[in-house]
Amino acid sequence: MEKYRGFSFTKHFKLFGIISLIMISVGLVSLILTLCGVNGLFNFDIDFVGGTTFEFQLPVGVDKTVTDRAAELYQDAIGKAPSSVTSSGENGLRIKALELSDTEVESVRDAIANEYSVDIEKGYQVERVSASVGRDLSKAAFTASLVAVVLILVYIAFRFEFKSGIAAICALLHDLLVMLSMYVIFRIPFNINFIAAALTILGYSINATIVVFDRVRENRKNMRTGNFGEIVDTSIWDTMTRSINTTITTLVVMVMLLILGVSSIRNFALPICIGIICGCYSSVCISGPLWNVFNKGRVHKR
Amino acid sequence: MKKSILTLVIVVLLVGGLLFAAIQGIGSFIQPVSEGVVLGLDLVGGSEITYEAVIPDDYDYEALPIEEGMEVARTMMQQRLDALGYTEASCYISGERRLVVEIPSVEDPEKAVQQLGATAVVSFVDADGKVWLTGSEIQDAEYEYSPTDSTGLSRPHVKLELTDEGREKLHSASTAVLARSDGKNYLAIQMDGEQISAPYVNEALDTNSVIISIGSTEDAEAEARYLANIISAGRLPFELMTAKQQTIGASLGEKSLSTSLKAGLIGLILVMIFMIAVYRFMGLISCIALVAYSALFAVAISVLHVNLSLPGIAGIILTIGMAVDANVIIFERIKEELRMGKTLRFAIDSGYKRAMLAIIDANVTTMIAGFVLLWQGSGTIIGFAVTLLIGVVLSMLVMLVLTKALLKTAVGLKITNLKLYCA
Numbered sequence: 056m057e058k059y060r061g062f063s064f065t066k067h068f069k070l071f072g073i074i075s076l077i078m079i080s081v082g083l084v085s086l087i088l089t090l091c092g093v094n095g096l097f098n099f100d101i102d103f104v105g106g107t108t109f110e111f112q113l114p115v116g117v118d119k120t121v122t123d124r125a126a127e128l129y130q131d132a133i134g135k136a137p138s139s140v141t142s143s144g145e146n147g148l149r150i151k152a153l154e155l156s157d158t159e160v161e162s163v164r165d166a167i168a169n170e171y172s173v174d175i176e177k178g179y180q181v182e183r184v185s186a187s188v189g190r191d192l193s194k195a196a197f198t199a200s201l202v203a204v205v206l207i208l209v210y211i212a213f214r215f216e217f218k219s220g221i222a223a224i225c226a227l228l229h230d231l232l233v234m235l236s237m238y239v240i241f242r243i244p245f246n247i248n249f250i251a252a253a254l255t256i257l258g259y260s261i262n263a264t265i266v267v268f269d270r271v272r273e274n275r276k277n278m279r280t281g282n283f284g285e286i287v288d289t290s291i292w293d294t295m296t297r298s299i300n301t302t303i304t305t306l307v308v309m310v311m312l313l314i315l316g317v318s319s320i321r322n323f324a325l326p327i328c329i330g331i332i333c334g335c336y337s338s339v340c341i342s343g344p345l346w347n348v349f350n351k352g353r354v355h356k357r
Numbered sequence: 358m359k360k361s362i363l364t365l366v367i368v369v370l371l372v373g374g375l376l377f378a379a380i381q382g383i384g385s386f387i388q389p390v391s392e393g394v395v396l397g398l399d400l401v402g403g404s405e406i407t408y409e410a411v412i413p414d415d416y417d418y419e420a421l422p423i424e425e426g427m428e429v430a431r432t433m434m435q436q437r438l439d440a441l442g443y444t445e446a447s448c449y450i451s452g453e454r455r456l457v458v459e460i461p462s463v464e465d466p467e468k469a470v471q472q473l474g475a476t477a478v479v480s481f482v483d484a485d486g487k488v489w490l491t492g493s494e495i496q497d498a499e500y501e502y503s504p505t506d507s508t509g510l511s512r513p514h515v516k517l518e519l520t521d522e523g524r525e526k527l528h529s530a531s532t533a534v535l536a537r538s539d540g541k542n543y544l545a546i547q548m549d550g551e552q553i554s555a556p557y558v559n560e561a562l563d564t565n566s567v568i569i570s571i572g573s574t575e576d577a578e579a580e581a582r583y584l585a586n587i588i589s590a591g592r593l594p595f596e597l598m599t600a601k602q603q604t605i606g607a608s609l610g611e612k613s614l615s616t617s618l619k620a621g622l623i624g625l626i627l628v629m630i631f632m633i634a635v636y637r638f639m640g641l642i643s644c645i646a647l648v649a650y651s652a653l654f655a656v657a658i659s660v661l662h663v664n665l666s667l668p669g670i671a672g673i674i675l676t677i678g679m680a681v682d683a684n685v686i687i688f689e690r691i692k693e694e695l696r697m698g699k700t701l702r703f704a705i706d707s708g709y710k711r712a713m714l715a716i717i718d719a720n721v722t723t724m725i726a727g728f729v730l731l732w733q734g735s736g737t738i739i740g741f742a743v744t745l746l747i748g749v750v751l752s753m754l755v756m757l758v759l760t761k762a763l764l765k766t767a768v769g770l771k772i773t774n775l776k777l778y779c780a
Binding site for chain 1: 399402407409452455463464465466467468470471474598599600601602603604605606607608609612613616617619620621623624625627628631632635667668670671672674675677678679681682685686689693711714715718719720721722723724725726727729730732733738741745
């Protein structure tokens with residue numbers, strides 16, 4: 056099999072490394088700062104920290120006067136101020152607040168529903184989470200990611216080699232950190248869907264990486280000459296069309312959800328879209344070249 | 358040639374049958390997907406309420422282990438749901454000390470939350486409605502069998518253990534009831550104002566244990582157990598606090614469902630157009646497989662009664678994209694083999710063989726992520742994991758087996774112009 060003499064991903068690894076470092080920096084720094092106790096970097100939804108979210112479908116369009124009036128009604132009803140009052144879609148009114156008691160929730164609901172004659176059975180939704188449920192969720196999310204990463208590492212180490220497993224995991228962490236960056240930059244609500252999105256990307260990104268690694272495994276057997284870097288480059292180019300086409304087909308459906316979906320679906324589809332693009336980038340530009348770095352100096356002989 | 362035509366007929370029948378099964382259902386085993394799938398509250402509207410037991414500091418774990426206490430609380434909740442008319446509601450224990458109640462389409466969710474979460478009050482009431490005794494004076498309630506009577510039968514009954522204060526109150530109550538001359542010599546036991554039982558008082562009671570006899574009907578034992586359970590519930594040693602509540606209006610739910618389905622359908626069509634544009638004849642075959650996959654998936658989630666909510670739908674849509682991936686990998690391989698000058702028949706065999714390892718490895722890792730979600734996730738995330746796992750397994754099956762059979766059939770039918778295979 057001929058080796059590919061076009062653009063070399065392994066020789067330009069430094070460039071990709073720098074690009075990636077910039078992309079993950081926001082997420083990584085925010086993560087560390089948040090763990091150190093800095094608040095407000097992530098737009099934490101009530102799933103993780105506890106609180107109340109109301110959403111009303113109003114018969115009128117929601118603009119500034121409506122949100123201001125809603126905040127007033129809220130204040131009058133229970134004597135507290137809401138955390139935020141925003142519009143959601145054309146007719147959606149969304150109110151976020153701290154943990155409220157059963158009767159407080161009822162008072163707020165009645166105040167808003169009466170003012171705008173909302174049909175409670177149809178056009179009203181509320182979500183309440185206590186802080187203890189939120190803590191349990193964070194714990195579950197952390198355990199799930201950790202266990203998934205370890206299991207995937209074991210599987211790849213078993214099917215390929217340990218170094219490739221480490222390279223694949225680095226690509227994975229890279230994708231997750233880029234996702235975190237996007238959550239910070241676009242203020243995407245950080246909620247239970249993040250876990251689903253993150254694990255989807257975990258599976259998807261590893262999927263793409265493995266297709267490349269599978270080629271490396273095969274080309275290693277078949278190529279007569281060349282060092283490991285050349286084998287990696289050849290394999291990346293061999294699988295390039297697949298990488299792009301698969302990204303397009305998966306992205307098409309998720310983008311449709313992003314365009315047509317309701318707000319909760321959009322908040323789920325956006326990080327997955329970003330993750331899919333990112334997974335494609337990392338499987339082409341990061342994981343293979345990184346495996347090569349770990350294998351530095353090894354000349355492939357047949 | 359004959360064999361190829363036969364394969365083609367079988368495939369057409371199979372795909373048609375799957376579509377029919379998905380839309381119309383077959384017999385009682387395969388329900389149409391619109392009936393077999395359980396739609397989540399976020400798609401049909403309704404309330405999900407999670408109560409958390411607030412365990413007081415001086416809680417006596419010996420007297421009533423939390424586990425038993427939760428079981429009592431669950432019985433109490435079910436009783437209340439029935440009493441309030443939420444017959445379609447369900448209630449289950451989640452984790453160590455949480456109780457989840459699901460009520461589809463509820464008129465006034467906040468009222469339901471408060472009514473359900475209130476602590477039950479058991480009371481002993483006479484015919485005039487005077488309350489003599491309440492749950493706080495009951496120490497314990499259990500069901501047991503009476504000693505064999507003169508007819509040699511042993512009957513189930515409920516035994517209440519009262520506090521000393523309760524004993525005094527019961528004494529005055531029974532004396533008063535016994536003295537009635539209007540024939541209403543009974544003491545009703547009520548929970549939240551609803552009568553559970555109304556035993557007649559035959560003598561003045563001055564004892565810490567009270568026996569409530571339950572006739573000798575067939576389900577007397579079940580009734581005795583039930584009674585003991587809800588009387589215990591009245592003296593539930595912990596309060597139930599609303600830990601989580603999610604109420605979704607029916608119209609919001611419908612909108613989520615319809616837009617997601619629309620997005621999925623348009624996405625599916627776009628993927629098909631892309632596949633045909635890029636892989637021509639092979640793309641067309643892939644499209645047939647995609648239709649078969651979608652139908653099979655619908656049948657699967659219908660038979661398994663998967664609880665489908667929004668993330669679950671997102672999971673389905675994602676698996677469509679990933680299902681095509683297996684074909685993309687294979688078709689690229691076939692193209693490569695053709696470019697190297699192999700014959701079509703050989704290129705197809707070799708393409709599938711060489712793509713297989715990559716596809717299996719890639720899908721196994723996705724499944725690892727899916728199983729971890731299943732294990733650690735809760736609620737809607739589990740729905741997402743289930744659809745993802747079903748999707749991965751079915752897509753491997755359909756996209757590998759069906760497309761290969763169809764491609765070989767095409768070769769058998771002499772559809773061998775290499776331009777069709779974009780080489």
